[in-house]
Amino acid sequence: MRVSCVRKEPGGKLLRLSARVEEGRVLELRLDGDFFAHPEEAFEAAEASLAGCPVADFGIAFAEALAGSGVTLLGLSPAFVAESLLEAIAKASGEAP
Amino acid sequence: MTLRFIDSGPARAGINMGTDEAILEAVADGLSPPTLRFYSWSPPAVSIGYFQGLEAEVDTDECRRRGVDVVRRVTGGGAVFHDDELTYSLILPDDGSVVSGGPLESYVTLCAGVIEGLRELGLQASFAPINDVTVDGRKVSGNAQTRKRGCILQHGTVLLGLDVDAMFSLLKVPDEKLRGRLVADVKARVASVSALRGSKVDYPEAARAFARGFSRALGADLLPRAATGGELVRADAIAREKYDSASWTARRP
Numbered sequence: 001m002r003v004s005c006v007r008k009e010p011g012g013k014l015l016r017l018s019a020r021v022e023e024g025r026v027l028e029l030r031l032d033g034d035f036f037a038h039p040e041e042a043f044e045a046a047e048a049s050l051a052g053c054p055v056a057d058f059g060i061a062f063a064e065a066l067a068g069s070g071v072t073l074l075g076l077s078p079a080f081v082a083e084s085l086l087e088a089i090a091k092a093s094g095e096a097p
Numbered sequence: 098m099t100l101r102f103i104d105s106g107p108a109r110a111g112i113n114m115g116t117d118e119a120i121l122e123a124v125a126d127g128l129s130p131p132t133l134r135f136y137s138w139s140p141p142a143v144s145i146g147y148f149q150g151l152e153a154e155v156d157t158d159e160c161r162r163r164g165v166d167v168v169r170r171v172t173g174g175g176a177v178f179h180d181d182e183l184t185y186s187l188i189l190p191d192d193g194s195v196v197s198g199g200p201l202e203s204y205v206t207l208c209a210g211v212i213e214g215l216r217e218l219g220l221q222a223s224f225a226p227i228n229d230v231t232v233d234g235r236k237v238s239g240n241a242q243t244r245k246r247g248c249i250l251q252h253g254t255v256l257l258g259l260d261v262d263a264m265f266s267l268l269k270v271p272d273e274k275l276r277g278r279l280v281a282d283v284k285a286r287v288a289s290v291s292a293l294r295g296s297k298v299d300y301p302e303a304a305r306a307f308a309r310g311f312s313r314a315l316g317a318d319l320l321p322r323a324a325t326g327g328e329l330v331r332a333d334a335i336a337r338e339k340y341d342s343a344s345w346t347a348r349r350p
Contacts (some may be wrong), residue, residue, distance in 0.1 A: 006271055013227070014175075014271070016153060032150040032349055034175035036200065036228075038243045040147050074173075074200045075227050 003088035013075030017084045021092075026053050026085070035076035042069040055089065058082050098195065100311075101132045102319035104304055107139035110166035110179075114144075115336030117186045117252055118171060119328045124188045125246035129325060131189045133210075133311055135304050138179040142166035143267050146174040146241065150349045153269060160267055169346050172241035172252065174228060176268050181258030181289070183303040185210075185311070191249040195315065204228050204240060207251045207315075211238045214255070214310025218303070220293055228253075235288040255307065257298050259289040 004018040013035040020028040029050050037043035046065035053061045059082030066078060105116065113136055123129035145154050147170060154176040160167050165178075187207055189195050196203040204227065211230045215222040215237065222238075225231040230238035240253030261284050270279050290298045298306075312319050324332070339345050 011226075016150060030150075030349070031148070032153065033148055034146050034173065035148060036173035036242070037148065038173075039245070040171075040173070040243065043148075072200055 001092050003085075003092040005084055005088040005091060007080075007084050007087070009076055009080045012077070012080065015076060015081065015084055017081065017088055019085060019088065021055060021089055024055050026050055026055060026058060031081060033076065036074040037071055037076070039069075039071065042066075042071045043073075045069060046071060055085065058085055098315065098317045099130070100315070100317040100319055101130045101322050102308060103132060103134040103322060103324050104308075105134060105136040105324070106300075107137045109140065110138060110142035110144065110168035111336035111340035112332060113138060113142075113184070114168055114170060114340045115334075116324065116328070116332040117188070117250060118335050118339075119331035120186070120188050120324065121245060121248050121250050122331065123325065123328050124190065125248045129328065130320075131195075132187070133308075133317075133319065134186045134188075134324075135307065136184050136186075137182065137300055138166075138184070140164050140166055141178070141180040142168055143176060143178050144168050144170050145176045146170060146172065147243075148173055148349065149176060151347050152350055156267055156269055163267070165267060167346060168340050169348065170241065170252075171245075172243045172250065174239065174241035177239060177254060178264040178267055179254065180260065180263070181256070183255045183257060183300055183307060184252060185255070185307060186250065186252035187311075189249050191244050191247055196249055200242070201226060203249065204242060204251075207242070208238070208240055208253070209314035210307070210311035211240070211253060211255060212310070213314040214303075214307035215290065217306035217309050218290060218294055218298060220290065232288065232293050235286055235293070237288055237290055237293065255303060256287070256289040257300065257303055258291055259287060261287070 008014045014033045016032040018030045063078035212222045222232045228240045238255045242251040
């Protein structure tokens with residue numbers, strides 16, 4: 001299913017998350033927003049590397065992918081992205097977020 | 098420290114962004130010294146941050162109708178309508194000589210130039226994390242930074258005039274139902290230097306003030322120069338190949 005949400009990290013920036021999630025796995029992921037991340041290309045590589053990641057492992061996998069390629073984030077944290085994914089899934093599943 | 102100081106004046110969006118990138122390349126390659134550059138936008142333009150979705154942020158049809166350029170920046174941050182403003186870019190070696198510490202500290206260091214420039218215009222400004230400068234709590238300047246090839250690039254805007262209604266005819270809002278409230282909110286929270294001072298600040302006056310401001314804040318002597326022929330040729334090529342292309346502008350559609 002397609003899931004999405006728009007959320008602002010407290011003290012941070014706006015995140016527009018959209019993803020396709022099937023059988024507990026993230027198949028596609030797009031993280032748009034007015035946050036800062038450099039090197040920008042390394043952030044995008046980390047974003048792309050999460051295709052196929054189990055939702056349950058998403059937070060740790062994303063944090064490790066960013067740290068592994070030396071990405072500096074400003075206005076967005078891996079924990080907030082993981083939380084936003086769960087909220088988007090809950091919203092699409094009709095549960096209260 | 099000495100900084101090369103280039104006052105480019107007005108250009109279209111692709112050239113503005115291409116010139117910042119060409120200078121970054123030249124500084125990285127040791128062909129040009131650390132540089133402070135001022136410029137403005139003709140025609141007016143909307144720029145979006147590296148990670149923003151084009152269609153989510155910009156009414157591209159309305160931009161076309163009004164002859165407003167649309168460009169994606171190489172830096173993160175938000176969507177900006179560039180009309181009556183002074184834009185600056187700083188390209189420095191990322192070797193700890195000017196900027197040290199984490200990303201937020203480097204904004205504090207470099208935005209001090211904006212704050213000192215505003216002081217030259219009689220305004221008491223302060224840094225507002227993450228990347229803004231405010232006067233009496235109202236945003237007058239937004240700034241964006243990246244690091245590439247051993248260099249730091251920060252560019253930012255100083256609002257000389259402001260037309261919030263024009264801005265919102267070109268930019269989309271996260272929730273159309275809240276449009277009225279958002280427009281009112283921006284009118285309350287954003288202000289131009291001219292409105293705050295109570296008399297028009299034009300580009301030449303702002304350029305003089307911010308040259309002094311950056312010089313003082315960074316402890317740098319400014320050497321007025323033109324961009325090199327090599328930089329101008331490269332800027333034009335980068336504009337055509339990258340910033341004018343749909344594949345770059347819509348890379349996050």
